[in-house]
Amino acid sequence: xxxxxxxxxxxxxxxxxxxxxxxxxxxxxxxxxxxxxxxxxxxxxxxxxxxxxxxxxxxxxxxxxxxxxxxxxxxxxxxxxxxxxxxxxxxxxxxxxxxxxxxxxxxxxxxxxxxxxxxxxxxxxxxxxxxxxxxxxxxxxxxxxxxxxxxxxxxxxxxxxxxxxxxxxxxxxxxxxxxxxxxxxxxxxxxxxxxxxxxxxxxxxxxxxxxxxxxxxxxxxxxxxxxxxxxxxxxxxxxxxxxxxxxxxxxxxxxxxxxxxxxxxxxxxxxxxxxxxxxxxxxxxxxxxxxxxxxxxxxxxxxxxxxxxxxxxxxxxxxxxxxxxxxxxxxxxxxxxxxxxxxxxxxxxxxxxxxxxxxxxxxxxxxxxxxxxxxxxxxxxxxxxxxxxxxxxxxxxxxxxxxxxxxxxxxxxxxxxxxxxxxxxxxxxxxxxxxxxxxxxxxxxxxxxxxxxxxxxxxxxxxxxxxxxxxxxxxxxxxxxxxxxxxxxxxxxxxxxxxxxxxxxxxxxxxxxxxxxxxxxxxxxxxxxxxxxxxxxxxxxxxxxxxxxxxxxxxxxxxxxxxxxxxxxxxxxxxxxxxxxxxxxxxxxxxxxxxxxxxxxxxxxxxxxxxxxxxxxxxxxxxxxxxxxxxxxxxxxxxxxxxxxxxxxxxxxxxxxxxxxxxxxxxxxxxxxxxxxxxxxxxxxxxxxxxxxxxxxxxxxxxxxxxxxxxxxxxxxxxxxxxxxxxxxxxxxxxxxxxxxxxxxxxxxxxxxxxxxxxxxxxxxxxxxxxxxxxxxxx
Amino acid sequence: xxxxxxxxxxxxxxxxxxxxxxxxxxxxxxxxxxxxxxxxxxxxxxxxxxxxxxxxxxxxxxxxxxxxxxxxxxxxxxxxxxxxxxxxxxxxxxxxxxxxxxxxxxxxxxxxxxxxxxxxxxxxxxxxxxxxxxxxxxxxxxxxxxxxxxxxxx
Numbered sequence: 001x002x003x004x005x006x007x008x009x010x011x012x013x014x015x016x017x018x019x020x021x022x023x024x025x026x027x028x029x030x031x032x033x034x035x036x037x038x039x040x041x042x043x044x045x046x047x048x049x050x051x052x053x054x055x056x057x058x059x060x061x062x063x064x065x066x067x068x069x070x071x072x073x074x075x076x077x078x079x080x081x082x083x084x085x086x087x088x089x090x091x092x093x094x095x096x097x098x099x100x101x102x103x104x105x106x107x108x109x110x111x112x113x114x115x116x117x118x119x120x121x122x123x124x125x126x127x128x129x130x131x132x133x134x135x136x137x138x139x140x141x142x143x144x145x146x147x148x149x150x151x152x153x154x155x156x157x158x159x160x161x162x163x164x165x166x167x168x169x170x171x172x173x174x175x176x177x178x179x180x181x182x183x184x185x186x187x188x189x190x191x192x193x194x195x196x197x198x199x200x201x202x203x204x205x206x207x208x209x210x211x212x213x214x215x216x217x218x219x220x221x222x223x224x225x226x227x228x229x230x231x232x233x234x235x236x237x238x239x240x241x242x243x244x245x246x247x248x249x250x251x252x253x254x255x256x257x258x259x260x261x262x263x264x265x266x267x268x269x270x271x272x273x274x275x276x277x278x279x280x281x282x283x284x285x286x287x288x289x290x291x292x293x294x295x296x297x298x299x300x301x302x303x304x305x306x307x308x309x310x311x312x313x314x315x316x317x318x319x320x321x322x323x324x325x326x327x328x329x330x331x332x333x334x335x336x337x338x339x340x341x342x343x344x345x346x347x348x349x350x351x352x353x354x355x356x357x358x359x360x361x362x363x364x365x366x367x368x369x370x371x372x373x374x375x376x377x378x379x380x381x382x383x384x385x386x387x388x389x390x391x392x393x394x395x396x397x398x399x400x401x402x403x404x405x406x407x408x409x410x411x412x413x414x415x416x417x418x419x420x421x422x423x424x425x426x427x428x429x430x431x432x433x434x435x436x437x438x439x440x441x442x443x444x445x446x447x448x449x450x451x452x453x454x455x456x457x458x459x460x461x462x463x464x465x466x467x468x469x470x471x472x473x474x475x476x477x478x479x480x481x482x483x484x485x486x487x488x489x490x491x492x493x494x495x496x497x498x499x500x501x502x503x504x505x506x507x508x509x510x511x512x513x514x515x516x517x518x519x520x521x522x523x524x525x526x527x528x529x530x531x532x533x534x535x536x537x538x539x540x541x542x543x544x545x546x547x548x549x550x551x552x553x554x555x556x557x558x559x560x561x562x563x564x565x566x567x568x569x570x571x572x573x574x575x576x577x578x579x580x581x582x583x584x585x586x587x588x589x590x591x592x593x594x595x596x597x598x599x600x601x602x603x604x605x606x607x608x609x610x611x612x613x614x615x616x617x618x619x620x621x622x623x624x625x626x627x628x629x630x631x632x633x634x635x636x637x638x639x640x641x642x643x644x645x646x647x648x649x650x651x652x653x654x655x656x657x658x659x660x661x662x663x664x665x666x667x668x669x670x671x672x673x674x675x676x677x678x679x680x681x682x683x684x685x686x687x688x689x690x691x692x693x694x695x696x697x698x699x700x701x702x703x704x705x706x707x708x709x710x711x712x713x714x715x716x717x718x719x720x721x722x723x724x725x726x727x728x729x730x731x732x733x734x735x736x737x738x739x740x741x742x743x744x745x746x747x748x749x750x751x752x753x754x755x756x757x758x759x760x761x762x763x764x765x766x767x768x769x770x771x772x773x774x775x776x777x778x779x
Numbered sequence: 780x781x782x783x784x785x786x787x788x789x790x791x792x793x794x795x796x797x798x799x800x801x802x803x804x805x806x807x808x809x810x811x812x813x814x815x816x817x818x819x820x821x822x823x824x825x826x827x828x829x830x831x832x833x834x835x836x837x838x839x840x841x842x843x844x845x846x847x848x849x850x851x852x853x854x855x856x857x858x859x860x861x862x863x864x865x866x867x868x869x870x871x872x873x874x875x876x877x878x879x880x881x882x883x884x885x886x887x888x889x890x891x892x893x894x895x896x897x898x899x900x901x902x903x904x905x906x907x908x909x910x911x912x913x914x915x916x917x918x919x920x921x922x923x924x925x926x927x928x929x930x931x932x933x
Binding site for chain 2: 011012014015016019020021022023024025027028089115116194195196197244245246247248249276278279283329493494495550609615659660662663667668669670671693694697699701702703708733
């Protein structure tokens, strides 16, 4: 039965091909006559294109074609943005720049040649004349009058202003007993850095007038729709395949100009065209994450009750919108109250254009920023009032329960924040740690203990709250031989759903797990879909699969009941059989399958075949939560931070496969800790990307992490039939404030209230040099 | 230039451009696409192979430099249909998610275990220092290598 497989630690079906080098990522696919594409990119943050001379490139060995923005004008559409908001400015975003470049790395020309090296050689021969224009890379400067304009036609650099307001601010502001704490917090720009860069093959068949695209994408179906629109083709004639995808983290939840150009080139030339992104291109031209300045005001009673929070968000959107760019900071606003019962809220979000690459969804996508704001704020309250951070949190948690309505307009499904916090305090030995801290401080050693109790918004749906559909499709097809094919519109790329979805279906149908195979990613095979992002694949896609399996069961039960002369409601699926509840009558699973296909003795009204599609539309988001503790040591001489321990208790609802959940949490933690301590994309004032290679961008390596101690609680959600909430982003969302709270805690002896990420030694060293001796206020 | 390279026990002879990278030779000429390219600058380690027994990043070795050498790639690890202990360890311990860094990670771990058959967790982390993974947070990779160390030579 279902319970037997669900919840078990089962090894992944995906792994045999991956560990033997037999899987196929985009670059592993070769087609007959395939051509290779290389891009010429802007070396400047802002410049006018005065001339592009492609003559030398066209004459270079192996070159088949060279395209510029002018060549594409009117023939290839613009890079799409799916977000709709009141007053949102959406500048035209051509696949190749026309007239002006607005960020370093913007594609200017495309060269197609018979070989990869030849395409790169010829790209270097394209001569581009640039007239430098003043660039703007600071959001605050971009909003000043007289600032250089990223898009002159828009009149200013303000893309949108959005406000959320709730509660009774008049009485809050009139209450003199309230403490008001203000803090500016910077959430720095990051690179998603999937180890597989982006890549695409477009293959147009002139005879059939069909376009097949292999792309390293999280959203094959959405990509198909948009590539059809871009190329002005009938969507029926387009097919997108996401083959093996080597990591994404939101960066492949997009429609990129390069994909459009590859399709255009293939249609022009009638041959397959491949483009594989280089790592430097990836750093400059694949979407970035975060990049906010958040000014926070917290209103607290002397007993620690937080009554109000105001937040002024500046979100750096970069030069153009990508697919979800302006939607990301709005998620910050929605989640800024975290897991607290705060009655009054005011959030103003300004989206700002600058001469940088677009920001968009990067693991967590707006929610790590929210969690960082509120979790740092709770520590600031604790500090101001001389309370333990645990007590401030406990004081402000809502009582465990369901349907918790917040003034931000969200509605938490189920919550038990006390439980995860208590569990992590026990797991970490919190009170012992506090004693150790006092002991070490007396010796001049700096130990920090940082807490984060987070809640995230996940399982992206319902459709009413999403820019491009929040449902997911699932198909279960029992083949005539009795083997089961599962098709999911979610397009997993490392999360392991080929395994967990097989667990769901095998459990429901009472058949061996090995008899179930899950396919995804091919729009010609999977009828419809949205994709994998926002911790939605299992909660939404898995639920679709679950319901499709119920439809199969209903049909099979009717056929079996007819045969066994019992009622359909009495049929039980177990051990490869359909049987009566008492087991006295039974028939083999395969026998009913055969009957469904041979269709000789079907009950009246039952169609032949066994294939069911279900499209699941969730009634609400899910709200996973957890509590983390980070223990850091600071080198009092150099300011270097070392993370000594990390404890994480996460509640992602029901757990289908604990091994996969652990993997998701670990990966998320590494990315959040990476942001807190090391990672940062830096542009200079001219819009030059200073961290454009892996030499400069501090991707964390194995020795930089301690052993993660993880545990779970399971608070099921009523939002879907599986009770799962999602876990893909939990680690990233929970961890940055835990780290910063830990380091600020260690540095509190020096009067430090706040340090911005990443917590580089020099930022800490400054305080060590200027502050008081650590022993002084130790007692 | 004419070169000959023994890859996974099989001799390959080809005429190649002097500038051809070993990784492109493996992938495009020898059609062994298990070795991946993540950065083309020897920083991510996805392209790691064994060159005469040493782990090297094949994106910064020219194919001509490997003339006459023996190269082992991920495709050469399983023997007689049996997974190498490291491959098995990665499967058992969930040492991979998207799988893109995995072949390079396993080849680096091969060198580590050849030099130090029973490494500590710290030594494993040092041993895979040259390989980046963005999915796993490395902990399950450490467990995978431990699993392989425990099950090697049995």
